[in-house]
Amino acid sequence: MSPFRIVIAGGGIAGLTAAIALRGPNRHITVLEQSSLNKEIGALVSLQPNASKIIQSSWGLKNELHGAREMVDEGFRIYNTDGKLVNTIPLLARTIYGSERLLFHRRDLHDVLKEAAVSPNRKGEPAVLRVASRVVGCDAVAGIVALEDGERIEADLIIGADGIVLRKHVLDSEPCAMPTGHSAYRLMIPTKILEEKEPEFCAKINPRDPFTSMIVAHDCRLVMGPGRQGEVYGIVALVPDDQMNEDPHAKHSWVSKGDLEKMLKTFADFPTWVTEIFKHSPDLGLWQLRDLDPLTNWHHGRLILIGDAAHAMLPTQGQGASQAIEDSEALGAFFEGVTEAPSFHALTETLEKEQNIFQTRYARVSLIQAYSRQAAKPATDKGAKLVKMKPDEFMDYNCKYSGAKQWRLEQLAN
Structure with missing residues (x-):
């Protein structure tokens, strides 16, 4: 039985969570990271309840996140320039959404995800993380990734978690940010x-x-x-x-x-x-x-884009990393049970067929992109159509998410 070969270009949050979600029997997962040290810079990153729920419950990493010294964000405080507190907005995330908004030092979160991807103590074969492996191109139909040093790697599925190089293999032209x-x-x-x-x-x-x-x-x-x-x-x-x-x-x-x-x-x-x-x-x-306006497509042949590569968004909703995690969960959900190399037809159907990965994710992520743009106005006011939701309604839209398949069923029911 031929193994399901998966190559992930990019070793950041999107790439590592894709490796975690896709681990399973008879799967060979390789993560290609262009940097030599595979280190994340010092910065804070938030996981919204929709993402922390996936990592803790679906992937069983609650203890690991706690070990990463997470902070549970209890809400927002607004101060004037005199230092006077003028408003407090409590965030009752666990009560309302079943999980918290968590704050991490980015490097700590990255280390937890990296360990979960390569650990021999989780289901399926450990992912192989290759650093100093810069992707310079690919043949999306044949399933071949080309590295800077001339090496060519064959794959049944290519995941573009670093979009600068791979977007051009999906789109007719590179979008301009x-x-x-x-x-x-x-x-x-x-x-x-x-x-x-x-x-x-x-x-x-x-x-x-x-x-x-x-x-x-x-x-x-x-x-x-x-x-x-x-x-x-x-x-x-x-x-x-x-x-x-x-x-x-x-x-x-x-x-x-x-x-x-x-x-x-x-x-x-x-x-x-x-x-x-x-x-x-x-x-x-x-x-x-x-x-960046929503892309017209995320996939071609054996290649699919995820995370910022597919839907870069402004930070005003704090959903960038969380949407990458949702993408990874969707990959795991729709490839669940695939224990050998899928045919080209079966794989592309999973990527593009109605009710599958792209169709399930595209409308939701594009709406969150639009609302993130709207929240940054007037700087981003280019006459775009407004998202007609109040902030509390959109918070519910963001955070009541319970996974790709459940989301698709709810959308079809509506």
């Missing part, structure tokens, strides 16, 4: 440093409290929260491009470096009790937020 008019600085500060060096800030906003805190002023937005059970404090600072003191168009990648002195100039109108904390971040990232 357009600037939204906003950029984002990214900071990560040890909480002990804040408590020792910035008592005024800590007296107003306790960096160990399990809440996402926001300050909105001067057309800028600070979104802040704890990670590693209060050990670190993460900040994302959203800034209009026309207020930047450095060139946002040169910062396409979210791992680009920012300039602290220029950031301080940008936030000069903010009170010093806020801006003084910026200098304590060991690293400062800056990336221009770019928007």
Whole structure:
């Protein structure tokens, strides 16, 4: 019986969760990661209830997530520039959605997922993770992935979790991501440093409290929260491009470096009790937020795109990583029971046939993309059709998700 050979291009959250979801009898899974160290940068990442439910319940990784020092986000707190709390929005996620919104240091989450993908103690064969393996092309119909060093790897299923190279093998032309008019600085500060060096800030906003805190002023937005059970404090600072003191168009990648002195100039109108904390971040990232319309297709032949490769979205709903996890769950659900290499016809039917992976995922993810764009207005207001849901209704839409097959049945019933 020929094994089901699966090659996953990309060793980030999307690629590793796809490997976890697809593990099973007689399956050979190879994850190709272009970096040599397979390390994630320092930043906070959130898993919304729709995703934390999948990882903890469907994949049985609740204890592992706890070991990654997750924070349960209890809600949102909004402060004015005097440090006065003006609104609290509790997030009763477990009561309403059956799971919590979890905050992680990105590296900790990545390590948990990597271990689950390659562990010999889970069902199916462990995935093989190959680092320093840059994918430069593929033959989607023949099922061949080409690496930079000339190696060619055959696969029955190719999963594009890194879309820069593989999108062109699905689409007629590469889509162009357009600037939204906003950029984002990214900071990560040890909480002990804040408590020792910035008592005024800590007296107003306790960096160990399990809440996402926001300050909105001067057309800028600070979104802040704890990670590693209060050990670190993460900040994302959203800034209009026309207020930047450095060139946002040169910062396409979210791992680009920012300039602290220029950031301080940008936030000069903010009170010093806020801006003084910026200098304590060991690293400062800056990336221009770019928007991408929904792709017309995600798959061709034996290749399917997932995660940001298929549906890059703005961070305003915090659903980017969570939607990648939903994609992975869908792959596992629709290939469940496949224990030998599927024929080309059977595989492409699973990818594209009505009621299967693409049709199940496309409408939902495209709507979440649209709402994420809408939530970032006016920067992204290009006359797009509005999503006619109130925020609480859309929160329900996001978080009451219970897996791809159940979702498809509910949509057909409606």
